[in-house]
Amino acid sequence: MKYKQLEAIMRRVASQCPDYHYFIEQHALAAAGIAGENEVFYFLQELAMPHQILRNFCLIDFAAHKHEMDFLIIFSSFILCLEVKNIAGQLNFDVEASQLLRTRADGVIERFPNPVAQLTRHIRFLSSLFPHIPIVGAVVIANRRAIIGSRRNTHIPIFHADYLHSFIESSLKQYTKPVLQINTFYEQLLARQAPVIKSFSFTLADLKKGVFCEKCSSKMHFVQDRFICSNCHHQDKFAHFQALADFRLLVDSKITNQKFRTLCEISSRYAAKRLLKYLPIIKQGRTTYYEIPEQIVTIAPHSPN
CATH class of the missing domain: 1.10.10 (Arc Repressor Mutant, subunit A)
Known part of the structure; x- marks a missing residue:
C-alpha cells in the first residue's frame, strides 16, 4: 500500500507541497525495497518443495503493534521469516548497538536501523502465536554489490539472496517433522492479516x-x-x-x-x-x-x- 500511495503522490501531489521532498525520498527508498524483494522472490520461485509464500505480510500483536514482514515462507516442518535489505557498500552489523553501518565506496559511513533486531522481534512474536511450530529467520541482502562485513553479537543468519536455496535446504534437513498442513495454515494466516491502513492521506x-x-x-x-x-x-x-x-x-x-x-x-x-x-x-x-x-x-x- 505505501509504495502504491507514493507512486500516486509522485503523479498527483504538486512539488510546492511542503513535504514533497520527503515523499521523493520515501519513494526512492520504497522503490529500492521493492527491487530487493523482487530479487529474493526470483530465487523463491525456483523452490521445488511444497510451500506457500506470504509477501509484505502484516500482523498485529497483543499490544496493537504492527509486525510487517517482508516474506513468510510456510513449509510443513517450519516457517521461514525473511527480512530483506537492498543496500550497497560494506555492511557491518552490531546487535548490541542496534545498528547497521554501511560504508560507501567514497568512504562515507551511514547508520541504518539494524534489521537483525527487527527480525528478532518478528520471530519472538510468531513463536508466541505458534509455540509448536519452529520459526526460522534470516536477513537477506538483495544488493549484489553489497559486501557483508562484521556481524557482532548476532545469532541470526545474514547472507546474499543467491544463498537462499542452500539455507532452505539446510533448514529442511534440520526440521524434518511435519507439524502443519501448508495450505490450511496459509489460509489461517491470511485470515489474521492486519487491515491495510493508508500511510498518507490527502484531500x-x-x-x-x-x-x-x-x-x-x-x-x-x-x-x-x-x-x-x-x-x-x-x-x-x-x-x-x-x-x-x-x-x-x-x-x-x-x-x-x-x-x-x-x-x-x-x-x-x-x-x-x-x-x-x-x-x-x-x-x-x-x-x-x-x-x-x-x-x-x-x-x-x-x-x-
Whole structure:
C-alpha cells in the first residue's frame, strides 16, 4: 500500500507541497525495497518443495503493534521469516548497538536501523502465536554489490539472496517433522492479516487535476468518448481509471460525480456519468457515490481506440 500511495503522490501531489521532498525520498527508498524483494522472490520461485509464500505480510500483536514482514515462507516442518535489505557498500552489523553501518565506496559511513533486531522481534512474536511450530529467520541482502562485513553479537543468519536455496535446504534437513498442513495454515494466516491502513492521506484540493497520458505523462483532454493527449496525441477511452485509482489511494474509496469532474477536469455531468458507468453505485441519503474498486485499472479493456 505505501509504495502504491507514493507512486500516486509522485503523479498527483504538486512539488510546492511542503513535504514533497520527503515523499521523493520515501519513494526512492520504497522503490529500492521493492527491487530487493523482487530479487529474493526470483530465487523463491525456483523452490521445488511444497510451500506457500506470504509477501509484505502484516500482523498485529497483543499490544496493537504492527509486525510487517517482508516474506513468510510456510513449509510443513517450519516457517521461514525473511527480512530483506537492498543496500550497497560494506555492511557491518552490531546487535548490541542496534545498528547497521554501511560504508560507501567514497568512504562515507551511514547508520541504518539494524534489521537483525527487527527480525528478532518478528520471530519472538510468531513463536508466541505458534509455540509448536519452529520459526526460522534470516536477513537477506538483495544488493549484489553489497559486501557483508562484521556481524557482532548476532545469532541470526545474514547472507546474499543467491544463498537462499542452500539455507532452505539446510533448514529442511534440520526440521524434518511435519507439524502443519501448508495450505490450511496459509489460509489461517491470511485470515489474521492486519487491515491495510493508508500511510498518507490527502484531500481532493491537494491533488493535481486532470487525466495524464500513460505514454508521456502530459495532460489529456476529454473529447467526445475518449481522452486525447495534448503532447503525443495518444488516445485512450479508459485513461480516467488511473486518476480514479490515485484518488482511491490518496483520498477515498468512493467518489461523487462532482468530485470526479473536478479531479478529471470534465465539464459535463452526463459525460462523467457515462465514464463512471463501470463502477458500483452507493446511495447515502440523497448523495450518490461511485465505489472505486481496488483493481480499477484492470476492470475494462485498456483500448486506445
